Amino acid sequence: MTTSESGEAGVDAAEDVDRTYAVVLDHLPHGRPGDDRPQYKKSPLAYALGESAFRLLELTLDDDADVSIGDRIAVDPAGERDPVDRYREVEYDDLSNAATSELEYVVEEIVDREERRFVDFYNEAQPITLRLHQLNLLPGIGKKLRNDVLDERKREPFESFDDLEDRIAGLHDPKGVLVDRIIEELRDEDLKYRTFVGDDG
Incomplete structure (x- = not known):
């Protein structure tokens, strides 16, 4: 994972969205409530969260799409996108x-499902500047906890969230602080540094 300053190297959603799956956050079978067009001109929509880069998406669905909140659906511009007709990136x-x-709930589910990926954040996080480390972007992680993580991972990489909690005194919810940070990055478009949202790997 890499950290970039927001505003640099902007992402064109149409060209650079290459995640394979998104999780449905809401399904609007009759389109947007504020859309005043006749119903026959409105397509069903869904809001979804891309799994790999945590991008928020508005999906335009096929008229006969069978989609529910919590579904994982394919969003792959290189292949079949049924039931997705088209999509665009949106803001919080x-x-x-x-x-x-x-x-x-969906962010927590993704972090749970991909535990190895997020434990490796603790194993691989790097300095951003001389005074700021990626670990310090996580809520509640100050200099002492950061140094404890850095010292422990030199001895042996962390294997799980439980391993982190066992080995780092004071880090009581290593999964929860990641979830909190991801939600903060999704909500606040003015954050200077982003570690998870918009990172495709």
């Missing part, structure tokens, strides 16, 4: 209330 403020409510 564009989400429906239901999608906003679902977001934290």
